[in-house]
Amino acid sequence: MSDLTPWGARLCLRTEAFIRELGPQGLEGGTLVLAVSGGLDSTAMAVIAKLLAPRLGVRLRAAHLDHLLRPESGGDALFCRSLCGELGIPLDDASRDVKALAADWKTGIEDAGRRARYAWLEEIRHNAGACAVSCAHHLDDLAADQLMRLIRGAGWPALGGMPAWDPRRHVLRPLLLTPKADLRRLLAESGLSWREDASNADHDFTRNRVRLNILPLMARENPDYLGSAAELWRQARMDENHWNEEVLKATPQAGGPGWSFLDDAILRASSQALRLRLYKRAVEALGPGQPLSAALHGLDEAWRNRATGKRFQFPGGKEAHVERGGIRFQPGPEPGVDTSGSGG
Structure with a gap:
């Protein structure tokens, strides 16, 4: 040097x-x-x-x-x-x-x-x-x-x-x-x-x-x-670290397969800001593909309105289903499977 x-x-x-x-x-x-x-x-x-x-x-x-x-x-x-x-x-x-x-x-x-x-x-x-x-x-x-x-x-x-x-x-x-x-x-x-x-x-x-x-x-x-x-990047990193800690506090049992289902008890105890981040983490746990803000907000609105059966698709072929008792996250169907009834 x-x-x-x-x-x-x-x-x-x-x-x-x-x-x-x-x-x-x-x-x-x-x-x-x-x-x-x-x-x-x-x-x-x-x-x-x-x-x-x-x-x-x-x-x-x-x-x-x-x-x-x-x-x-x-x-x-x-x-x-x-x-x-x-x-x-x-x-x-x-x-x-x-x-x-x-x-x-x-x-x-x-x-x-x-x-x-x-x-x-x-x-x-x-x-x-x-x-x-x-x-x-x-x-x-x-x-x-x-x-x-x-x-x-x-x-x-x-x-x-x-x-x-x-x-x-x-x-x-x-x-x-x-x-x-x-x-x-x-x-x-x-x-x-x-x-x-x-x-x-x-x-x-x-x-x-x-x-x-x-x-x-x-x-x-x-x-x-x-x-x-x-400066925007630095602020985002600080906020990300903060919300990562809050997500872990809200779902201490989650991780790996534990992210496949978020039950109503966890979601009711969380603010909307925290719920959106729980959804994001659950989608990301399924693999590559960045969930967009509009879809996460739509999913939260469906859960709040108790729209049981509503289904949302995310990049990477991933899905979220509003069910009785919570929201289930899973990989999407194999190519060729009919998804014409899906929402979101």
Whole structure:
């Protein structure tokens, strides 16, 4: 780190403090997998991780997945091999035909790429015995994520954006409160290059439209919009921790299969704010798929009106049934099962 400018050294030390405060327990002595694409963000993350590894006591491994969506993507893989070779970080790389996966899964290219990437990264993490996968999401990404959650109708505190540490997916985001401009400056001061992904300018993708069109408008209205996004994130994390404690107090017996049914006694003893969070936790316990605020409010209204038999569907094929005595949460029916009578 002595080769960095004082500004670059301070950036690395802030990242170290962020990881120590919000990262996973047991990181020291373990392995950290770096998700590298060859772009500016992950290149800067790899450099910072290499500098911090001795201080954090971690071993590093890198992973690069080629989505086979662009003619130049093979060059990205070559760049990652060169970068990791220079940094002395072992690299695993592979490819997935994301376009074909999107057709098979009947989903969009963006969603298919994300699902394939995280599944493969988890495979690498598991095989390496690593404690976490480190992704290069930064403060600009966080601000865009908050706007996308607002557009989709997410509730609080989910509106605060993606977590720094996601224990369910073993994903760490050490740069989450670092502006992209700082990462660009670090690479410029270090004399390092990166790969530009032309698809980042493709307006067919929702994330790109938010990042390229909406986020600059917000920044024009408030030049410190990124600072406001960081403060919103901090407030959301505090509130999330508070409500997690309240949820555990309300349902000490819940957890795993215990989340399949919330009985009337628990729900009557809970405020509406707490009930909504109990529903959210129960839906999330069934697997991936983020429940949206409107559906949770609709479920609560149905329970309050004693609408026995009312059924609500949530992303990921999950369902909630208002029954006599409470609400039952369960995975949705297998494909092909008739759900025409469902509500919500």
